[in-house]
Amino acid sequence: MFIMENNKMIKKKQPGTLFSRLAPTNGMNRQKRTEIFYGYLFLSPNVLAVFVFMVIPIIYSLYLSLTQWDLITDPRFIGLDNFAHMFQDSRFLMSMKNTFLFSLYTIPTGIIISLFFALLLNQAIKGVNLYQAIVFMPVIVSMVAVAMVWRWIFNTEVGLLNLALDFFGISPVGWISTEKWALVSVAIVAVWKSVGFNMVILLAGLKGVPGHLYEAARIDGAGTLSKLFKITLPLLTPSLFFVTIMSILGSFQVFDAVFMLTSGGPGNSTNVIYYWIYRNAFHFFNMGYAAALSWIVFGILFTLTLLQFKLFGKNVNYELD
Amino acid sequence: MNKKVKFGFFLLLTIALVFVAACSDNNTGGTEEQVEIRYAFWGIPEEVEVQEKIVEAFEAEHPHIKVQLDHISAAGEFGASILTQIAGGNAPDVFYAGEVQIDPYVQRDVLLDLMPYAEEDGIDFDAFFQPTLQAVGVEDGHMWAMPKDNTPVMMYYNKNMFDHAGLDYPEPGWTFADFENAAKALTISGDNGRTKQYGYSGDLGWVAMYPFIFKNNGDVMDDDGNFTMNSPEVIESLEFMKGLMDKGYAPTPEGMADMDVGPLDLFNSERAAMVPGGRWMAFFVKPLVEEMGSEWGVVPYPTNAPDAPTSLHFVSLVAPHNTEHPKEVWEFLKFYGYSKEAQKLNGSTGLGIPVLKEVTEEGEWLVEGEPEEHIDIYYNEFLTAKELPVNADWALLVDDIQWGYLDQYFRGSISIEEAVQNIDKDANAEIERLRNR
Numbered sequence: 208m209f210i211m212e213n214n215k216m217i218k219k220k221q222p223g224t225l226f227s228r229l230a231p232t233n234g235m236n237r238q239k240r241t242e243i244f245y246g247y248l249f250l251s252p253n254v255l256a257v258f259v260f261m262v263i264p265i266i267y268s269l270y271l272s273l274t275q276w277d278l279i280t281d282p283r284f285i286g287l288d289n290f291a292h293m294f295q296d297s298r299f300l301m302s303m304k305n306t307f308l309f310s311l312y313t314i315p316t317g318i319i320i321s322l323f324f325a326l327l328l329n330q331a332i333k334g335v336n337l338y339q340a341i342v343f344m345p346v347i348v349s350m351v352a353v354a355m356v357w358r359w360i361f362n363t364e365v366g367l368l369n370l371a372l373d374f375f376g377i378s379p380v381g382w383i384s385t386e387k388w389a390l391v392s393v394a395i396v397a398v399w400k401s402v403g404f405n406m407v408i409l410l411a412g413l414k415g416v417p418g419h420l421y422e423a424a425r426i427d428g429a430g431t432l433s434k435l436f437k438i439t440l441p442l443l444t445p446s447l448f449f450v451t452i453m454s455i456l457g458s459f460q461v462f463d464a465v466f467m468l469t470s471g472g473p474g475n476s477t478n479v480i481y482y483w484i485y486r487n488a489f490h491f492f493n494m495g496y497a498a499a500l501s502w503i504v505f506g507i508l509f510t511l512t513l514l515q516f517k518l519f520g521k522n523v524n525y526e527l528d
Numbered sequence: 529m530n531k532k533v534k535f536g537f538f539l540l541l542t543i544a545l546v547f548v549a550a551c552s553d554n555n556t557g558g559t560e561e562q563v564e565i566r567y568a569f570w571g572i573p574e575e576v577e578v579q580e581k582i583v584e585a586f587e588a589e590h591p592h593i594k595v596q597l598d599h600i601s602a603a604g605e606f607g608a609s610i611l612t613q614i615a616g617g618n619a620p621d622v623f624y625a626g627e628v629q630i631d632p633y634v635q636r637d638v639l640l641d642l643m644p645y646a647e648e649d650g651i652d653f654d655a656f657f658q659p660t661l662q663a664v665g666v667e668d669g670h671m672w673a674m675p676k677d678n679t680p681v682m683m684y685y686n687k688n689m690f691d692h693a694g695l696d697y698p699e700p701g702w703t704f705a706d707f708e709n710a711a712k713a714l715t716i717s718g719d720n721g722r723t724k725q726y727g728y729s730g731d732l733g734w735v736a737m738y739p740f741i742f743k744n745n746g747d748v749m750d751d752d753g754n755f756t757m758n759s760p761e762v763i764e765s766l767e768f769m770k771g772l773m774d775k776g777y778a779p780t781p782e783g784m785a786d787m788d789v790g791p792l793d794l795f796n797s798e799r800a801a802m803v804p805g806g807r808w809m810a811f812f813v814k815p816l817v818e819e820m821g822s823e824w825g826v827v828p829y830p831t832n833a834p835d836a837p838t839s840l841h842f843v844s845l846v847a848p849h850n851t852e853h854p855k856e857v858w859e860f861l862k863f864y865g866y867s868k869e870a871q872k873l874n875g876s877t878g879l880g881i882p883v884l885k886e887v888t889e890e891g892e893w894l895v896e897g898e899p900e901e902h903i904d905i906y907y908n909e910f911l912t913a914k915e916l917p918v919n920a921d922w923a924l925l926v927d928d929i930q931w932g933y934l935d936q937y938f939r940g941s942i943s944i945e946e947a948v949q950n951i952d953k954d955a956n957a958e959i960e961r962l963r964n965r
Contacts, residue, residue: 363786384785
């Protein structure tokens with residue numbers, strides 16, 4: 208098993224088989240064994256659901272990626288043809304470009320904004336819980352419902368944003384109607400929707416920073432910025448690391464915002480990879496190709512996450528020495 | 529048993545019962561003869577009402593057949609939903625299929641061939657509009673679908689606006705030049721330099737675009753299914769459409785996106801004088817009549833060649849070939865498409881025209897206040913209407929490739945030559961690739 212030693216994870220060998228390691232029962236009385244049995248019993252529906260709805264479909268989709276399947280006839284094995292076709296598919300390459308651009312727009316902005324809110328709302332002032340709830344609300348609201356409101360906000364002629372711009376004398380912007388701005392607009396909605404979630408994670412991380420460190424710093428005469436950069440951020444790195452990885456994963460998987468706001472347009476400017484996968488699966492009778500595309504996305508995300516661990520993992524401070 | 533084990537046992541039992549209830553079969557069917565079929569369709573609430581009435585009338589005549597209505601609301605995502613159900617082995621017994629959806633299903637052996645049943649019952653195929661019947665495969669000896677309603681694509685116009693501009697109402701046989709002149713005369717600028725009223729507003733997708741091509745004697749594909757966009761007639765039509773926008777008689781794509789409305793909304797708020805569409809417009813332009821107090825008229829598309837066709841659209845009912853109740857399904861389909869009662873009920877909303885010539889001639893399907901001249905105007909267009917060049921991979925070839933380039937052309941990013949040449953090249957390459965897979 209893995210344990211922490213000297214700030215690094217190392218592997219330690221344990222005696223026994225896998226099963227006895229999962230449920231070590233030697234030397235335990237009957238009651239303990241019964242408890243363990245019930246533990247697994249109550250876990251089993253969840254495990255079953257994860258298996259049926261996640262593990263098995265994932266394995267099946269790997270098989271599908273090697274087939275040609277139109278959802279009606281049986282899947283036909285074609286080997287790696289889907290993967291070969293991918294690189295000649297101009298719309299695939301374009302959707303990857305759009306997705307990367309989208310990630311570029313959303314990840315830094317999202318993290319900075321949620322960090323801002325986390326720092327701001329980490330005070331024991333009156334009503335802070337209400338403010339936190341307000342910032343968190345977009346996370347739980349249904350995208351399908353808010354998309355209608357956002358379409359109105361983004362409307363070029365009567366939308367709120369352009370009305371505000373008009374107030375400052377700036378000419379109206381075609382937020383979701385022009386190719387230049389459509390992806391930015393979808394990014395705005397995506398960031399708005401996820402800031403609350405990241406804020407909650409960072410807030411929890413902030414609470415883990417011992418207060419006496421700030422006291423000591425204050426005594427030593429440190430200013431706010433110093434405290435932020437020398438104490439808060441270094442000790443916040445585990446949460447920041449988590450939030451970054453989740454943001455990367457999330458930004459690659461954006462679909463509902465695109466589907467509701469722009470349907471991939473105008474002119475393919477918001478055709479992100481998941482939207483392209485959806486079109487192939489359900490509109491072009493091409494489920495095998497869609498499955499192959501999904502696995503490529505998995506490969507990319509896996510690589511990115513691995514890179515993150517390798518490059519930044521050692522800078523993450525898990526424990527206070 | 530101790531408390532914990534009892535509790536655990538009952539918990540498991542409850543979960544198991546819930547599972548059984550969720551997975552149980554809905555078909556409780558009492559006697560051997562009682563049959564239940566599931567009928568999936570799309571539509572707005574008025575459509576749902578009509579379906580309920582038709583099912584009621586059908587069940588009155590066939591007491592041993594029960595039709596379970598399954599309303600899947602959005603027409604746009606209906607195909608994907610049905611596909612998922614078919615893939616899951618849970619296809620409905622009867623479902624809607626638009627004209628472009630039949631071929632994809634036929635190519636993949638999804639549908640039940642109704643021809644044996646039709647022949648057994650002695651269906652008179654001449655009672656239907658021929659183009660519609662041909663589109664369901666009758667020429668090749670198959671009947672893959674029962675048409676339920678059909679429509680030629682026409683031009684709808686605001687009579688009051690024509691009166692204000694001092695123009696005569698358009699007549700069948702009017703030319704592209706006549707159309708452009710009318711659009712010009714009907715375009716009015718507002719005080720702030722923006723257009724207050726457009727002469728024409730139409731979607732740039734294939735529904736409104738193909739008639740412009742067909743009426744110029746052009747063709748989107750040849751008989752083998754290869755794209756032929758790169759031809760003088762097609763280029764002329766597309767340039768004509770773009771010209772209307774460039775000259776300001778019709779809003780540009782950016783303009784439409786800015787307003788975030790469709791041509792129908794412009795028409796109903798009296799900001800556009802002419803809009804294209806199928807018969808369903810008769811239903812959807814009600815706000816123009818009820819709220820604006822104006823009158824609308826219908827006329828065929830402008831044409832550059834005598835007897836040039838417009839596109840024919842229709843919705844049909846199809847059944848999967850592995851339905852458990854083919855005889856009962858046939859009875860329902862026959863009732864819907866072949867009985868005057870059902871056809872009259874179906875046409876009453878103004879969403880579609882009956883598929884039986886006789887019912888169409890009687891004209892009961894006209895909406896309230898609609899002049900009788902419309903019967904002939906629609907009828908004559910039916911006789912020459914052209915089947916859409918359907919293709920098993922319509923979504924990929926038309927919605928994705930063709931639309932991708934034309935969208936860029938209409939936005940002014942690429943030239944017409946680039947657009948049509950690339951469409952032909954890419955689409956035909958895909959057709960080749962799909963043929964060989």
